[in-house]
Amino acid sequence: MQLGLKLYIYWNGETKPAVSDPKGYFFGMGLGEMYPFEPAFFSNPEGRSYNCFLPMPFKNGMKIMLTNETDTSKSVIFYDVDYTIGDNHNKDQLYSHAYYRREDSAEMRKDYEFLPKLEGSGRFLGVNIGLKANHFNSIN
Numbered sequence: 001m002q003l004g005l006k007l008y009i010y011w012n013g014e015t016k017p018a019v020s021d022p023k024g025y026f027f028g029m030g031l032g033e034m035y036p037f038e039p040a041f042f043s044n045p046e047g048r049s050y051n052c053f054l055p056m057p058f059k060n061g062m063k064i065m066l067t068n069e070t071d072t073s074k075s076v077i078f079y080d081v082d083y084t085i086g087d088n089h090n091k092d093q094l095y096s097h098a099y100y101r102r103e104d105s106a107e108m109r110k111d112y113e114f115l116p117k118l119e120g121s122g123r124f125l126g127v128n129i130g131l132k133a134n135h136f137n138s139i140n
Contacts, residue, residue, distance in 0.1 A: 010063040
């Protein structure tokens with residue numbers, strides 16, 4: 001799995017990241033498997049690269065960090081960040097956020113909550129679900 005490479009994105013000098021996700025999960029590759037796909041905001045056109053086309057406005061600064069939290073060194077990582085400066089944003093500008101959550105096993109007969117209760121304005125753009133069946137707990 002690609003849980004060891006973590007992506008952090010901060011907006012406007014904040015100390016808490018707005019995005020804090022394992023790299024593969026942020027880009028739509030759950031369970032560490034690479035395959036081609038091309039929806040609207042994220043893509044992996046050849047099955048070997050990650051692209052994000054999600055607008056991520058900021059007012060006075062942003063910081064993007066990729067950390068390796070494994071014991072294995074990564075010899076080469078290629079990246080490209082395209083941005084504009086001087087854009088006029090209104091005072092109610094929405095910012096991109098990503099939330100990562102994992103449960104090692106689900107509780108029987110308990111609904112899984114994909115999105116916790118949130119407050120404030122915004123838009124829910126979707127969810128990336130990775131699920132491995134536990135055949136030892138199957139119901140007959």
